[in-house]
Amino acid sequence: MRVLLAAPSSPARLRNLVPLTWALRTAGHDVKIAGRPSFVEEILRTATVAVDLESGDGAALTESAALTEFAKLWRPRVVVSDGQAPAGTAAARAVEAVAVRLLGALDEPGESDADLTFDAVPASLRDSGDGVSPMRHVPYFGPVEVPTWLRRKARRSRVLLTLSDATWFGPVFDAVAEVDAEVVCAASTADFPAGTTVPANVRLVDSAPPAALLPTCAAVLHDGDAELALAAAAHGLPQLSLTASALARRVEAAGAGLVDAAPSTGQIRDLVAGGTLRAGADALRDEIAAAPAPRAVAARLTR
Template identity: 65%
Template sequence: MRVLLAAPSSPARLHNLVPLAWALRTAGHDVKIAGRQSFVDEILRTGCVAVDLGTEDTESAALAEFAELWRPEVVVADAQAPAAGVATIRLLGPLDESGPADFDTAYDTVPPSLRDSSDARPVRHVPYFGPVVVPEWLRRKARRSRVLLSLTDVTLAGPVFDAVAAVDAEVVWATDSTRIPAGVTMPPNVRLVDTAPPAALLPACSAVIHDGDASLALAAATHGVPQLSLTETAIGARIAAFGAGRVGSAEHVAELASLSGAATALRDEIAALPAPRELVAALTR
């Protein structure tokens, strides 16, 4: 079976498609991922075959033209990818609020408990963040629990440092010391590292603190890790409503340990959903 995946120029949205792409490939199907010329290298890093659609101006026409030439049996597209001019299945993810109106069938990697309502069929989320190398420091057994800190807004570092200083855990942040704002004192239990790949670190974490990264939020939920989102997002708010996280001030850090039961329940819900390989069987039928 020939399957064409259409990806917008967003690594997070592409990564939501990759587990299905690999499930299709390992089942023996011919898979190609189409995207803009500027995004081709990102697609190639997934190990899949890329289709160069040119620029933003030519993207939609090029996708429809290639679909007509190659004649895929199935087209799977992200919610923001252009239509291919043929029947399209949409695969929604943590960056999508609701299903688009132009789909024939939709699947969703966000579990039902984290959606207000959706006509999409659920499929298990498999976290993917691209190629990573397990760093040397992560190959050694930790002397205490680890907390992953992921901040794009470094101005939040001060309040976070104040909140985690009393936590009996090693707080790992992949950043350079020069990015820490002047006048902010880093507590001794915060460790700065060159890289802290979530794919390698999340299974060993007791909590995650981030500033609204939706992909990281769903990955943490998949691993049953309590989390604090310092910025309010739709998925962060729903994880908090489920009881597996908090949203808002860094002062909520002290509450994360009490959320492990709900976080485990959310993990179990996700694990019980159909895996991408089961979606492959449905698409084949």
């Protein structure tokens, strides 16, 4: 069976499509991912055949005549699109293929003309509405290499810290300084505002790939990164978000995390210690694990 996937020019959105892509390929199907010329290299990094849509409406891949033209040439039986790539549904209609929409951490359900919609976010974190089927979230962050320092067992609990705004480092470092945990952060002192003091328990590294690091962690501290938040949930890790994103609020409501722009030392200790937050995170992890795996969704599409 031929399956065409439509990916907007967003690495995070592409990565949400990859587990289903691999499931379809390992089941023996002919799979291709279409994207803009500037995004082809990113698609190739997923070890998938890329289709370079040389013409169209720019980078967004929202309404692309080029995608429909390729679909008419290649004649896929199924067209899978990201929540922000409605051109996939239009292409499916043009060739009488099954139109599938796959939602991820960055999407909200909303209305769609797709024949089937799958959601990789568990019901506890999002009300997908009627007609939406679950799919297990399998965290994927692209090709990574396990750092040498990560090949040694940690002497104490480990916390992954990721921040996109340098102004947060000072207050967050103050909050974690007295916590009995190793706080791993991919950053350089050159990234910090003047006067920022790095605590002794903070480990600055060149690279902290979540795929390699999360299985070794006790908790995650982030700035609202939805992709990382969902991955932490899949690993059963309590988390604290500095921003009140929609997903962070839902994780908090599920009892698996906290939301606070100015976290205290006590909150970080509670995060690492687990307790009720650990129980909530475990429940969320189990809910994600119970959802149909990508291979089950691939089998359903085949039927």
